[in-house]
Amino acid sequence: GQNIDQPTEMTATEGAIVQINCTYQTSGFNGLFWYQQHAGEAPTFLSYNVLDGLEEKGRFSSFLSRSKGYSYLLLKELQMKDSASYLCAVVDSNYQLIWGAGTKLIIKP
């Protein structure tokens, strides 16, 4: 079966750095997305990785290792507004999106 694993919840301190991991086992791979979702709102796009390596976009970076079936989202200089759920999603061989359950990130002052 297809599976996306990410931690259920993480806590970090304002101004710090946090890494949210995502591991996947899917039938094929055509890219990996990270989305941010604030409580009660729709997900919004953060990043897309299809090749191995690190993609940096401001305070957020996303890393992919296809051989390890692994990705992480790195958030730097955390702000209170970063408190949200972070969703990992993989595009499989049929170009279908397989979603993880999301990681709820709690930022403390």
Place this chain on the structure above:
Amino acid sequence: SQTIHQWPATLVQPVGSPLSLECTVEGTSNPNLYWYRQAAGRGLQLLFYSVGIGQISSEVPQNLSASRPQDRQFILSSKKLLLSDSGFYLCAWSVSDRDTGELFFGEGSRLTVL
């Protein structure tokens, strides 16, 4: 610019009642359209997707149905709601000529079936 809007935002319905959620997209043509359901603590579940008017693919058997009467309109319906239909429903669109395109989500509709 492209926008997506779905409504209603919140609804409370009794078991056995009908449902209609509507989604419209503006500023783009021939989008791929999707209906997802998000249950607490679980990943997004794809319910239906459409690549064109009248073309609907169902991903899971259920008492829900979808229709696409116009290019940029997507409707989720049920004739008789079940308790298990409660959840957060999200409409989304993507550019049709990209297999791995980014999804753009509507605001979401929270359904509570009592």
